[in-house]
Amino acid sequence: MIRLKMGITQRKEREKEEMRQLILDAALRLFRERGYDGVSLRNIAEAIEYSPGTIYLYYRDKSEIFFALQFEAAAVKRDHLLSVANIKDPWERLVEFGRRYIDFGMRHPDLYDLLFITRAPMESVENQECWQLGLATHSFFVDTVQACVDQRYFKSTDTETIAYTLWCHAHGLVSLFVRERMRMYPEEKRIELAQKSFALVVKMAETL
Amino acid sequence: MIRLKMGITQRKEREKEEMRQLILDAALRLFRERGYDGVSLRNIAEAIEYSPGTIYLYYRDKSEIFFALQFEAAAVKRDHLLSVANIKDPWERLVEFGRRYIDFGMRHPDLYDLLFITRAPMESVENQECWQLGLATHSFFVDTVQACVDQRYFKSTDTETIAYTLWCHAHGLVSLFVRERMRMYPEEKRIELAQKSFALVVKMAETL
DNA sequence: TTGACAATTGAACAGTGTTCAGTATATTTG
DNA sequence: CAAATATACTGAACACTGTTCAATTGTCAA
Missing domain, CATH: 1.10.357.10 (Tetracycline Repressor, domain 2)
Structure with missing residues (x-):
């Protein structure tokens, strides 16, 4: 039971990390193309097909x-x-x-x-x-x-x-x-x- | 008469140049302090006590x-x-x-x-x-x-x-x-x- | 004084970073 | 399994951005 819980926690942890990397990869690609100021959070959000607000669950700003x-x-x-x-x-x-x-x-x-x-x-x-x-x-x-x-x-x-x-x-x-x-x-x-x-x-x- | 007109044209020209310089001086001071992206046109306009739109009469953007x-x-x-x-x-x-x-x-x-x-x-x-x-x-x-x-x-x-x-x-x-x-x-x-x-x-x- | 012209305004538009109440999904509990 | 809880996510909203433009003000010639 606790074991199961641990497994889920780990998976969540992993998924969280994957999401962070997903954001990072998209951001790097966009920054490469258009520079830091040329890229908006909405652009990044769109690229990973999530809403703008979601990004703030993974990065403070x-x-x-x-x-x-x-x-x-x-x-x-x-x-x-x-x-x-x-x-x-x-x-x-x-x-x-x-x-x-x-x-x-x-x-x-x-x-x-x-x-x-x-x-x-x-x-x-x-x-x-x-x-x-x-x-x-x-x-x-x-x-x-x-x-x-x-x-x-x-x-x-x-x-x-x-x-x-x-x-x-x-x-x-x-x-x-x-x-x-x-x-x-x-x-x-x-x-x-x-x-x-x-x-x-x-x-x-x-x-x- | 035409002389007078010319004088006025010159003065206007001079005033226009002064205005351009006024904007430039304010912009340089602000850019110095906060960088290009840290300064908005409204900031510059406020600094010279004019409305935002005015600046576009002197600089295209x-x-x-x-x-x-x-x-x-x-x-x-x-x-x-x-x-x-x-x-x-x-x-x-x-x-x-x-x-x-x-x-x-x-x-x-x-x-x-x-x-x-x-x-x-x-x-x-x-x-x-x-x-x-x-x-x-x-x-x-x-x-x-x-x-x-x-x-x-x-x-x-x-x-x-x-x-x-x-x-x-x-x-x-x-x-x-x-x-x-x-x-x-x-x-x-x-x-x-x-x-x-x-x-x-x-x-x-x-x-x- | 009046008519024309120039200078100036500030509201409006589409965009920005960021927040947050609400919703939908997933997990745990009874 | 159903209910309760916890988590993930959304998208509208806020205050800002650069920029435009109809409307207003001020200036000058006739």
């Missing part, structure tokens, strides 16, 4: 949907980046990390936007977890730079500044792409330019 | 107000940057240009945002002029890099990639600031870090 997506994005990014952890040589690890950072931004411009560009209130529990994820990835990055410094890969020993500078370049590169500020370069040359720029920074960093 | 501000921002930026044109030595000119680019972003985060980050429909006549302004500034930048290349300031001779790489760094640096993605660094260290990073890039570029 619209921004919470956004935060949930941001959290997912942070997880995807972490998995995309931390897979370089097995590379022993810190310099190679760093280069590959950079390559993957840019690759992540290019492959998932919407997620990158969510994480690093979009303005959004930075409260919410969901978002603190997201912040933790991001911080972990950042720490991994800084640690890798530190390892390079320890092994005298650079002339400079200012780990913090080196790490920050590399991040600035990668973030600048990706966000100019994501927010379409490269119109002065012909479409087909943009990717090539980005690759050349990355290569140049790698070369520069070698003689840092 | 809300986005045109935005574009007008973007155009102003582009002009401010151009003036801020092109004042280095009188520096003869291309390398010194380039370094000062970079310093001022970052300085512009830090001093006018809202304008920088308008120009390089905010997503907005890129049509409108107003905006094409704005684009012209931006392109001119960019050309000046590339020309300066080219001058450095010509005088063998760098090892590399790929002007385009060098220019783009420097821009990536500066843009990344500013936009991480503007969109508040530097929370992992304590508030008081951020400016210092930015300065150190700029200095590092200058040093790196010397051995490019």
Whole structure:
């Protein structure tokens, strides 16, 4: 009897989770197409064939949907980046990390936007977890730079500044792409330019 | 008689221009405080003590107000940057240009945002002029890099990639600031870090 | 003063995020 | 099984949004 009850509770739990994911999937698809402000809750509701009010039974408000997506994005990014952890040589690890950072931004411009560009209130529990994820990835990055410094890969020993500078370049590169500020370069040359720029920074960093 | 009429026409013209500027000033102040989406036309109307409908006699829609501000921002930026044109030595000119680019972003985060980050429909006549302004500034930048290349300031001779790489760094640096993605660094260290990073890039570029 | 023109208004429209009383369904209890 | 309870869901309603437009006010020439 209590066993039965438990089973039902579990099922309900599962269904609740499925519904949350259903909303999230629809929201991501719509946000991708039309941006955060271009999508209304009624649009999302219509997409999943429920009434607008229903969504509020699963998310407190619209921004919470956004935060949930941001959290997912942070997880995807972490998995995309931390897979370089097995590379022993810190310099190679760093280069590959950079390559993957840019690759992540290019492959998932919407997620990158969510994480690093979009303005959004930075409260919410969901978002603190997201912040933790991001911080972990950042720490991994800084640690890798530190390892390079320890092994005298650079002339400079200012780990913090080196790490920050590399991040600035990668973030600048990706966000100019994501927010379409490269119109002065012909479409087909943009990717090539980005690759050349990355290569140049790698070369520069070698003689840092 | 016709003279008088002309005078009146001129005054009307002037008043119209004043009204446009009044709207723009109020809009900029509000956008600064609450962002583009956080401000309604009724807010702007209230701020200038006119009815909502009045604004549509001076700007076709809300986005045109935005574009007008973007155009102003582009002009401010151009003036801020092109004042280095009188520096003869291309390398010194380039370094000062970079310093001022970052300085512009830090001093006018809202304008920088308008120009390089905010997503907005890129049509409108107003905006094409704005684009012209931006392109001119960019050309000046590339020309300066080219001058450095010509005088063998760098090892590399790929002007385009060098220019783009420097821009990536500066843009990344500013936009991480503007969109508040530097929370992992304590508030008081951020400016210092930015300065150190700029200095590092200058040093790196010397051995490019 | 009157007629024409320009500037301004504010109500109206369709949309937004959000709330909540009511309904329908599912589960537990007697 | 039937009744009572708990849960899921609805859709109308609220105050807001950008935008339009008939009606009103104010200004100026004849």
